[in-house]
Amino acid sequence: MKRYVRALGIDDAPFKPHTKGETFIIGCVVRAPNYLEGVLRRNIEIDGRDATEKIISMMEGRFGVQVRVIMMNGVTFGGFNVADLKRIYEETSVGVISVVRKRPDIAEIEAALKKHFSDWEERLALMKNLPSFEYNGLFVHNVGIGEEEAKSLIKKFTVRGKMPEPIRMAHIIASGILYGESRGKA
Amino acid sequence: MKRYVRALGIDDAPFKPHTKGETFIIGCVVRAPNYLEGVLRRNIEIDGRDATEKIISMMEGRFGVQVRVIMMNGVTFGGFNVADLKRIYEETSVGVISVVRKRPDIAEIEAALKKHFSDWEERLALMKNLPSFEYNGLFVHNVGIGEEEAKSLIKKFTVRGKMPEPIRMAHIIASGILYGESRGKA
Numbered sequence: 001m002k003r004y005v006r007a008l009g010i011d012d013a014p015f016k017p018h019t020k021g022e023t024f025i026i027g028c029v030v031r032a033p034n035y036l037e038g039v040l041r042r043n044i045e046i047d048g049r050d051a052t053e054k055i056i057s058m059m060e061g062r063f064g065v066q067v068r069v070i071m072m073n074g075v076t077f078g079g080f081n082v083a084d085l086k087r088i089y090e091e092t093s094v095g096v097i098s099v100v101r102k103r104p105d106i107a108e109i110e111a112a113l114k115k116h117f118s119d120w121e122e123r124l125a126l127m128k129n130l131p132s133f134e135y136n137g138l139f140v141h142n143v144g145i146g147e148e149e150a151k152s153l154i155k156k157f158t159v160r161g162k163m164p165e166p167i168r169m170a171h172i173i174a175s176g177i178l179y180g181e182s183r184g185k186a
Numbered sequence: 187m188k189r190y191v192r193a194l195g196i197d198d199a200p201f202k203p204h205t206k207g208e209t210f211i212i213g214c215v216v217r218a219p220n221y222l223e224g225v226l227r228r229n230i231e232i233d234g235r236d237a238t239e240k241i242i243s244m245m246e247g248r249f250g251v252q253v254r255v256i257m258m259n260g261v262t263f264g265g266f267n268v269a270d271l272k273r274i275y276e277e278t279s280v281g282v283i284s285v286v287r288k289r290p291d292i293a294e295i296e297a298a299l300k301k302h303f304s305d306w307e308e309r310l311a312l313m314k315n316l317p318s319f320e321y322n323g324l325f326v327h328n329v330g331i332g333e334e335e336a337k338s339l340i341k342k343f344t345v346r347g348k349m350p351e352p353i354r355m356a357h358i359i360a361s362g363i364l365y366g367e368s369r370g371k372a
Contacts, residue, residue: 039359177363
């Protein structure tokens with residue numbers, strides 16, 4: 001019997017930098033390679049600290065039980081609202097992959113965090129010393145999932161280009177909802 | 187050279203009946219059979235008269251030029267905001283298909299319109315005497331596109347079940363955005 005593999009892909013809505021208030025993240029539950037089964041939305045605070053719990057809450061609904069891997073577009077949402085990949089893995093027991101096109105410049109991030117946040121050390125700690133690898137032009141963090149399995153899942157969910165479908169679709173939806181017409185690439 | 191076929195699928199967000207104000211419609215630009223290329227959102231007035239122009243405006247952006255067929259979940263959005271399929275076809279030159287699971291009961295619709303709207307005759311006129319056919323358990327209106335071509339396009343965009351992907355995806359997105367977690371079937 002064929003087993004279906006499902007991923008939850010997460011991206012945030014674009015917003016004007018240095019604004020306050022809320023923005024939102026979109027989750028797409030996708031069956032490999034690109035069959036959309038569910039869409040989730042959670043509001044998060046711009047530059048806040050609630051992204052982690054909101055992502056965990058996406059896994060608590062009816063879709064969560066079927067999700068085999070969480071894929072996210074980077075580890076920061078709504079500015080510097082940093083997702084705690086280890087806590088997400090610990091609380092959901094599902095491996096977490098963060099995928100971006102370019103290796104982040106941690107020194108630059110550290111400088112920005114120091115400038116804007118009194119709790120910069122806590123935020124930075126969530127972004128440092130995460131396991132990582134490069135694959136097919138992507139920079140990937142993997143928590144609770146081995147590098148080989150992570151590569152295999154990225155491949156399984158990629159249809160065109162480099163970005164896996166759950167993230168690509170979440171990006172298109174978040175941007176389309178916000179602007180009225182989607183733009184840009186995840 | 188292989189030519190890609192793209193559809194714009196449209197569904198509305200659910201809302202509480204007998205409320206006033208705005209709701210929204212979601213458009214999904216999908217390359218056959220189910221590759222999501224773009225998402226659009228337009229606000230419409232509940233029980234208003236602006237669905238037609240908002241759907242036409244979706245075709246005026248960067249995605250419209252590539253769309254070969256417009257597929258919509260019924261002809262009413264946000265209550266009895268009736269889309270004028272003929273006007274959409276005339277202004278966009280793209281064929282319009284409306285797909286529902288059950289043949290609508292026009293007598294029942296007429297009674298509801300008479301009860302609530304002074305312009306009931308105009309609204310009813312947009313829903314009556316449209317070309318239609320049944321196909322694979324679906325009731326379909328087709329304007330600006332022949333029955334055989336409409337069937338072939340529905341088939342081309344169907345992956346599982348009966349509902350073509352552009353409509354199914356628009357439904358999941360609209361419902362997920364509104365409720366925080368998608369529910370129900372288009």
